[in-house]
Amino acid sequence: xxxxYSDGWYTIDPDGPNNGVDPFMVECNMxxxxxxxxxxxxxxxxxxxxxxxxxxxxxxxxQNITYNYTLQQMVAxxxxxxxxxxxxxxxCKKMRLGSYAAWFNRDGKGSSYLGDMDRNTTTFTCECxxxxxxxTTSQACNCNTNDYVWRSDTGYVTYKPDLPVTALxxxxxxxxxxxxxxxxxxxxCYG
Numbered sequence: 001x002x003x004x005y006s007d008g009w010y011t012i013d014p015d016g017p018n019n020g021v022d023p024f025m026v027e028c029n030m031x032x033x034x035x036x037x038x039x040x041x042x043x044x045x046x047x048x049x050x051x052x053x054x055x056x057x058x059x060x061x062x063q064n065i066t067y068n069y070t071l072q073q074m075v076a077x078x079x080x081x082x083x084x085x086x087x088x089x090x091x092c093k094k095m096r097l098g099s100y101a102a103w104f105n106r107d108g109k110g111s112s113y114l115g116d117m118d119r120n121t122t123t124f125t126c127e128c129x130x131x132x133x134x135x136t137t138s139q140a141c142n143c144n145t146n147d148y149v150w151r152s153d154t155g156y157v158t159y160k161p162d163l164p165v166t167a168l169x170x171x172x173x174x175x176x177x178x179x180x181x182x183x184x185x186x187x188x189c190y191g
Contacts, residue, residue: 021073026077041074041077041187046183050181051181061169061171071106083191085163088114088155088156088183088184093178097141097144098124101170103167103168104167115155126143129141
């Protein structure tokens with residue numbers, strides 16, 4: 001718990017008075033374990049979302065993410081925060097990620113990594129590949145097993161210049177039995 005503060009909405013001015021963005025209201029979690037305030041940025045796809053536009057080609061389904069803040073406001077906080085993160089959950093049945101999926105950063109650049117791995121990878125790579133815990137060890141994600149069993153991949157984007165995530169794109173879900181869901185967590189900045 002941050003002494004003297006409770007969870008709630010606070011007016012902040014992350015780049016200082018008379019600089020950059022005007023002060024604005026944000027939700028803050030002040031009851032974390034490490035006496036660290038967490039600034040929380042909400043968006044329109046925080047809940048589990050069915051990928052409802054069947055298509056087969058790479059990145060053929062795209063979902064843009066709209067935040068309750070301007071990009072300039074979020075970047076001002078990201079720039080001064082010691083760390084930030086955004087969590088992904090992808091659930092799949094006979095739906096590969098591989099070269100079929102990507103997420104897009106604040107500059108609109110597509111990326112294919114989840115977790116602490118090579119940010120320049122061109123094939124979707126998940127956290128399970130770091131620990132060799134994917135369902136099939138020769139695959140970089142559980143979803144790449146590409147069978148009729150529901151599987152999931154999770155991970156965080158923590159590289160601050162890539163935050164916030166502004167869109168998600170998927171493919172390989174147009175044939176019979178291919179399905180998927182995604183969840184994109186709120187953007188959290190610590191400090």
